[in-house]
Amino acid sequence: MNILSVDQIYKADKITIKNQNIDSVQLMERAGEQVFDWIEDILMGAPIHIHVFCGIGNNGGDGLVVGRLLIESDYNVTVYVVNFSDKRSKDFLHNYDRIKTDTKVWPTLIKSEKDFPEIGSGDIVLDSIFGIGLNRSPEGWVKKLIEHLNKSGALIISIDIPSGLFANKALEDKDAVIKATHTLTFQIPKLAFFLPETGPFASMVKTLDIGLDQKFIEEAEPLAQLISQEEAQSFYIPRKKFGYKGTYGHALIVAGSYGKIGAAVLASTAAFRIGAGMVTAFVPKCGYNILQTTLPEAMVITDKEEEFITEITSDFEPTAIGIGMGMGKNQATVQALKKLFKNSKSQFVIDADALNNISENKDLMKLLPKKSILTPHPGELKRLIGSWNDDYEKLEKVKKFSKKHDVVVIVKGAYTATVYEDKIYINTSGNPGMGTAGSGDTLSGILTGLLCQGYDILSASLFGVFMHGFAGNKAADKMGYEALIAGDIIENLSEAYVELFMDPENDNWEDDDLFDDDWDDDDWDDDEWEDDFLK
Numbered sequence: 001m002n003i004l005s006v007d008q009i010y011k012a013d014k015i016t017i018k019n020q021n022i023d024s025v026q027l028m029e030r031a032g033e034q035v036f037d038w039i040e041d042i043l044m045g046a047p048i049h050i051h052v053f054c055g056i057g058n059n060g061g062d063g064l065v066v067g068r069l070l071i072e073s074d075y076n077v078t079v080y081v082v083n084f085s086d087k088r089s090k091d092f093l094h095n096y097d098r099i100k101t102d103t104k105v106w107p108t109l110i111k112s113e114k115d116f117p118e119i120g121s122g123d124i125v126l127d128s129i130f131g132i133g134l135n136r137s138p139e140g141w142v143k144k145l146i147e148h149l150n151k152s153g154a155l156i157i158s159i160d161i162p163s164g165l166f167a168n169k170a171l172e173d174k175d176a177v178i179k180a181t182h183t184l185t186f187q188i189p190k191l192a193f194f195l196p197e198t199g200p201f202a203s204m205v206k207t208l209d210i211g212l213d214q215k216f217i218e219e220a221e222p223l224a225q226l227i228s229q230e231e232a233q234s235f236y237i238p239r240k241k242f243g244y245k246g247t248y249g250h251a252l253i254v255a256g257s258y259g260k261i262g263a264a265v266l267a268s269t270a271a272f273r274i275g276a277g278m279v280t281a282f283v284p285k286c287g288y289n290i291l292q293t294t295l296p297e298a299m300v301i302t303d304k305e306e307e308f309i310t311e312i313t314s315d316f317e318p319t320a321i322g323i324g325m326g327m328g329k330n331q332a333t334v335q336a337l338k339k340l341f342k343n344s345k346s347q348f349v350i351d352a353d354a355l356n357n358i359s360e361n362k363d364l365m366k367l368l369p370k371k372s373i374l375t376p377h378p379g380e381l382k383r384l385i386g387s388w389n390d391d392y393e394k395l396e397k398v399k400k401f402s403k404k405h406d407v408v409v410i411v412k413g414a415y416t417a418t419v420y421e422d423k424i425y426i427n428t429s430g431n432p433g434m435g436t437a438g439s440g441d442t443l444s445g446i447l448t449g450l451l452c453q454g455y456d457i458l459s460a461s462l463f464g465v466f467m468h469g470f471a472g473n474k475a476a477d478k479m480g481y482e483a484l485i486a487g488d489i490i491e492n493l494s495e496a497y498v499e500l501f502m503d504p505e506n507d508n509w510e511d512d513d514l515f516d517d518d519w520d521d522d523d524w525d526d527d528e529w530e531d532d533f534l535k
């Protein structure tokens with residue numbers, strides 16, 4: 001699924017209107033109806049108080065459509081116009097007139113702080129103050145209104161985007177942004193929803209199909225692409241009937257130091273479980289018994305040193321090498337890395353301390369093998385590319401690094417971003433339970449195992465990151481977030497493979513859970529509502 005820029009979204013709007021021979025008011029009606037249907041599905045006529053806050057642009061126009069439809073369906077609604085400017089959009093004005101004529105209800109004007117209404121914590125706020133037309137941070141009483149709504153404790157449903165958030169530009173004032181409980185976005189997801197600084201404002205995103213021109217959306221050069229189950233399916237390489245272990249490659253996992261041999265165990269096991277034909281672990285001597293006992297399927301080569309790695313050798317040419325997990329930063333280890341990078345013809349997945357060593361040693365950076373996959377978490381990334389002011393600058397810096405060194409960079413986190421040259425891919429699987437030690441070691445093993453099976457560096461990265469998160473989701477389904485440990489991700493890779501081609505419905509990135517548990521429902525007690533939705 002393509003993530004487009006604000007300019008492209010406006011273009012999609014225009015092309016849709018032209019190709020479908022409709023006018024912009026009809027498109028706004030469609031958008032408003034979609035929002036209304038979503039709310040109607042949930043509320044089913046419940047008399048809960050809904051406050052609709054409309055700006056004066058087209059986002060406000062959408063709010064007026066929803067307000068009108070809610071009033072016409074006898075909901076308990078108050079519609080407000082947040083009058084921050086007299087410069088109203090044409091379609092806003094059309095719907096402003098229409099709500100008054102059709103419902104005989106006149107929206108309440110908010111012109112300053114003294115007009116702010118009381119909002120009960122059991123109420124619903126519909127936020128259509130600003131949409132993608134926001135061009136500067138809200139200030140003055142408008143900012144105060146946003147703060148007032150955020151403090152209310154009400155459930156906040158944002159239309160298209162939480163007001164105050166830029167769709168694809170850095171945050172300027174985090175206090176001037178609506179903290180939405182739900183975001184109902186029109187068809188095209190916005191980049192801000194997936195980045196760590198801005199994503200938390202837009203939890204529970206749902207895309208509503210308003211019939212925008214599909215051809216334009218698919219053919220546009222996206223800001224980023226979302227990788228969901230459907231895309232992951234397209235990367236999968238089926239096992240061959242006459243394949244044997246040699247067909248699926250030989251992985252070398254170079255990892256571990258005294259006290260961190262587990263990293264080698266996790267990565268080696270994951271390489272096997274994702275389907276590598278053979279796996280050899282290269283570890284310091286102290287890792288020998290541990291590996292032979294915990295993973296008898298693997299072969300083990302040990303360094304001459306007891307506690308860390310000093311010289312990496314093998315009597316075979318590995319198809320792919322996964323290197324760095326728990327490896328430490330001993331000077332001898334740095335020398336071993338230099339020698340390996342200079343001499344090896346294998347493909348590389350470079351993680352953890354291998355990355356840290358590269359960041360600290362310019363000579364090693366120069367030897368960084370082209371076409372490698374690098375898997376930094378945010379701390380490792382900062383050491384590698386330097387600090388950034390915001391997520392957008394970070395992504396630009398990563399693109400530059402990727403181009404300069406001809407490597408894929410996987411920026412790990414919630415919605416892991418894979419960057420290759422100018423392109424950004426955002427993963428949609430995974431969950432907070434995966435924030436647990438060794439989860440990254442597991443990913444490195446997965447990626448190494450995929451390179452072994454003939455996936456190219458980009459498809460190994462996109463498929464591997466997806467499968468890692470997908471297996472994490474299978475694990476979380478059974479055990480919840482807190483109890484999940486890295487080994488559970490590996491154990492659930494089998495289920496992830498088995499379910500890869502099943503109905504993606506339950507693993508969509510859009511969270512269909514209706515309400516957060518902490519929503520306060522004291523003010524309202526309809527048994528049917530509670531039975532159905534607040535379980």
Ligand SMILES: NC(=O)C1=CN([C@@H]2O[C@H](COP(=O)(O)OP(=O)(O)OC[C@H]3O[C@@H](n4cnc5c(N)ncnc54)[C@H](OP(=O)(O)O)[C@@H]3O)[C@@H](O)[C@H]2O)[C@@H](O)CC1
Nearest residue numbers: 013028031057058059130131132133134135136137138160
């Ligand atoms: N594209 C689609 O497919 C469809 C889009 N639709 C909807 O249209 C929405 C976009 O509407 P939009 O372009 O009218 O912009 P919107 O966000 O309502 O507000 C802009 C107004 O705010 C002002 N302004 C900006 N920042 C400000 C600030 N900090 N403080 C104060 N004022 C500020 C700015 O005026 P300015 O003062 O900058 O001249 C302007 O007047 C989109 O999100 C979606 O909901 C659907 O209806 C149909 C399909």
Ligand SMILES: Nc1ncnc2c1ncn2[C@@H]1O[C@H](COP(=O)(O)OP(=O)(O)O)[C@@H](O)[C@H]1O
Nearest residue numbers: 377413414430431432434435437438439440441
């Ligand atoms: N909230 C989250 N949602 C999705 N995935 C997550 C989340 N937190 C962590 N992860 C994933 O878990 C892994 C953690 O990697 P890393 O920090 O390197 O762990 P470690 O170094 O302990 O092995 C990454 O792949 C990351 O994307």
Ligand SMILES: [K+]
Nearest residue numbers: 127130161163
């Ligand atoms: K909004």
